[in-house]
Structure formats: structure tokens, C-alpha cells
Amino acid sequence: MKNTGLKFPAVLLAFLFHITVNAQTMSTKEDQNRAAIFPKGDKAPAEYFSGTAWVKTLVANDDTLTTIISNVVFEPGARNNWHTHPAGQILICTEGTGYYQEKGKPIQILHASDVVRILPGVEHWHGASPTSRFTHIAINVNTEKGVVNWLHPVTDEEYNKK
Known part of the structure; x- marks a missing residue:
């Protein structure tokens, strides 16, 4: 009986530890899913992106x-090719x-809440910094003029x- 009494608390403690660890893991995954406004989407084509990105x-x-x-x-270090948009583009970080960089100009550092207005035909690229994942919403307007010219x-x- 004494052995059973000692085993029960040890088993109970192991069970409670297991539940706590799983609850913390679930909470972390749920928090990560809630943090993303939209799903990642499909992997971006390697012919137009360096590194790993999803659209x-x-x-x-x-x-x-x-x-x-x-x-x-964009995963850290990922970026798209130089490109232009016939009707322009808006990025909401x-x-x-x-x-973000326009041809002939210095790189601009972007953060959440920044908005970039890209005029028609401006050669540029955008992507993540080397140490941070980066997400933006890309709005391509007046697509009857064309969407993108990849370079x-x-x-x-x-x-x-820099």
C-alpha cells in the first residue's frame, strides 16, 4: 500500500505536467494562427523570388x-525580383x-503600418530584412493596363x- 501511495502522486504529477506542456504548446500555436491576418497561401515561384515567400x-x-x-x-532574406507595374502598386505593410528599393535610390526600411505608393513603370523590388519575416498586402490597380513586368x-x- 505504501508503494501505491507513492506511485499515485508521481503518476498524477507526470500527467499534470503533460497536460500543462500540451496546453502551452496549443496556446502558442493558436496565438500564432490568430496573429496571422490571412493564411500564407502558395509558395511564390522561384523564377521571380529569391528565398522563401508565399502569396x-x-x-x-x-x-x-x-x-x-x-x-x-517573406521569410528572412527573401525578396522578389526587380519589376515594374504598368499601372502602379500599393503595399500595406x-x-x-x-x-523596398527603387532603381537608383537607397533601400527603405519598412515596418508594420507603413504604406508604399509605387508609381506606374517604376523599377523596384521588395522583401524581408535579413533577420525578420515580413508581410505586406500588395494592391495592383487598373490591371487592364497589365499587372507586372518581371525583370x-x-x-x-x-x-x-544599405
Whole structure:
């Protein structure tokens, strides 16, 4: 009987520890899921992105609104190629630290709540900083004029030049 009495609290303590650890893990995963406004989406094509990024279309193009709205998530160090938009683009930064650069200008550091207005035909790129995931909503307007003209990848030298 004495042995049973000693084993019961040890088993109970192990069980309670297991429940606590699982509850903390679930809470962390639930908090992470709640923190993301939109799902990650599909992995971005390697021919237009360096590193790992995901794109989730929120509003698909149509003949009435002629607008595409996407949520884009960049892992640290990921960025898209140099590119232009025939009708321009608006970026609304929602999470992390990112980079934005127009051809011939210095890199701008972006944070949540920053908004970038990109004029038609301006050659540029955007992505995450080396140490932070970065998320933005990309709004492509007047898509009847075209959506994007992809150019060459951003070199490591260009990316690391601040």
C-alpha cells in the first residue's frame, strides 16, 4: 500500500505536467494562427523570388474592379525580383521588417503600418530584412493596363547595400 501511495502522486504529477506542456504548446500555436491576418497561401515561384515567400490572393482580378489584392509573406532574406507595374502598386505593410528599393535610390526600411505608393513603370523590388519575416498586402490597380513586368533577380550585393 505504501508503494501505491507513492506511485499515485508521481503518476498524477507526470500527467499534470503533460497536460500543462500540451496546453502551452496549443496556446502558442493558436496565438500564432490568430496573429496571422490571412493564411500564407502558395509558395511564390522561384523564377521571380529569391528565398522563401508565399502569396495568397485575397481579391482575384476581374473586369469590373480591375484590381488584384494579395497577401505576401517573406521569410528572412527573401525578396522578389526587380519589376515594374504598368499601372502602379500599393503595399500595406502588416508584420515584420522589410526592404523596398527603387532603381537608383537607397533601400527603405519598412515596418508594420507603413504604406508604399509605387508609381506606374517604376523599377523596384521588395522583401524581408535579413533577420525578420515580413508581410505586406500588395494592391495592383487598373490591371487592364497589365499587372507586372518581371525583370532580373536582386543580387546579394544590391540586397546588402544599405
